[in-house]
Amino acid sequence: MKSSICFLNGRYLDTNDATVSALDRGFLFGEGLFETWRTYKGQPFGLREHLRRMAKSARALGIPFDPQEPWHARTRRLTRANDMAAGSAAVRLTITRGSGPVSLIPGRAGKPTRLMLVRPLDPKLPEARMRGVSIHLMRCGRGVQDEIRQIKSLNYLPAIIGKQRASAHGCFEAVYHLDDGTVLEGTTSNLFVVKRGTLVTTPVAEGLLPGITRAMVLALARRLGPVDERPLQIADLNSADEVFLTSSSIEVLPVTRIGRRAVAAGRVGELTQELERRYRKRVARSLGMPVGDLGD
Ligand SMILES: Cc1ncc(COP(=O)(O)O)c(C=O)c1O
Known part of the structure; x- marks a missing residue:
């Protein structure tokens, strides 16, 4: 693996030398959480919201997590250490319950593991933003998964399978x-x-992750026109005038195809573009920099 610097349990280490216990419950059972925030010129955006979401999920799982630790300073140090402070990057914080018994009941597990990694953004994003991306529809189940989806836990197997299937169909998501x-x-x-x-x-209550970008985009959209939070149907997608995706890394990303079928005229929609602009303005204002300085 190409070497980079990570933060692991209080130390900044080469990722090739950073190791966790074979008994770590994140490794054994996926008993942990993660958050990914974006940095612009080395500065994290929406960090407070990401830490709040992690703290809430950590409480639900009973994993100790302190959002007051210097995550902001660590983010800045990590982007600098990896030469990523001049542009944009994605910083991922992972926490697990730490090492403990090989049993589904954690008992007295050790100290939580805390790992921070930084990576560059997908280099195809600027072009994807201009042209729009395609999405692949994938069935998923109800049940305990509804609750799990509202927590950004390490159990991302459906997402891994989903991304691989999307890619096999030439789709982005x-x-x-x-x-x-x-x-x-x-x-x-x-x-x-x-x-x-x-x-x-x-609505989030249907069993989806309360996205931080989702909430910000909803607030921006309410100032522009009508907003309806209701369970979307596949038929709504197929008859949509515009479709877009949101996340901290991709911001507002237009969707112009569902599988092979074009969304409306197959062009990036007007409201989508307006929300993209307003979201970037919101980021720039919050970071105290001109929109032009945010980069791609
Ligand atoms: C399942 C799921 N939904 C939505 C999002 C977007 O969330 P956010 O806007 O907080 O980045 C993510 C982020 O990775 C996710 O994993």
Whole structure:
């Protein structure tokens, strides 16, 4: 592996030398959480919201996590150490319950593991933003998964399978839907549809991750026009005027194809573009820099 610097349990190390215990419950059972935030010129955006979401999920799983630790300073140090402070990057914080017994009941597990990694953004993003991307629909189940999806846990097997299937179909993202045709979200993104000027997205309560970008985009959209949070159906997708995805890394990303079928005229929609602009303005204002300095 190409070497880079990571933060592991208080130390900055070469990723090739950074190791966790073979008994780490994140490794054995996926008992842990993660958050990914984006940096612009080395500065994290939406960090408070990401830490709040992680703290809430950590409480739900009973994993100790302190959002007051210097995550901001660590993010800045990590981007500098990896020569990524001049442009944009994605920083991922992973926490696990730490090492403990090989039993589903954790008992007295050791100290939580905390790992931070930084990576460059997908180099294809600027072009994808101009042309729009395609999505692949993928069935998923109800049940305990509904609850799990609301927590950004390490159990990302459906997302891994989804991304691989999407890629095999030449698509950027896979979007989960239920047997009854309800469309939930992407493997690592939330999904919006524009229909006759109204922005529609499935409510979080249907069993999707409360995306931080989703919430920000909803707030921006409410100032522009009607917004409807209701369970989206596949039929809504197929008859949409515009479709887009959101996440911290991709921001607002237009979707111009569902499989091989074009969304409306197959061009990036107007409301999508307006929300892209407003989201970037929001980021720039929050980081105290001109929009032009945000980079791609
Ligand atoms: C399942 C899922 N939905 C939505 C998102 C988007 O969330 P956010 O806007 O907080 O990055 C993610 C992010 O990775 C995700 O994994």
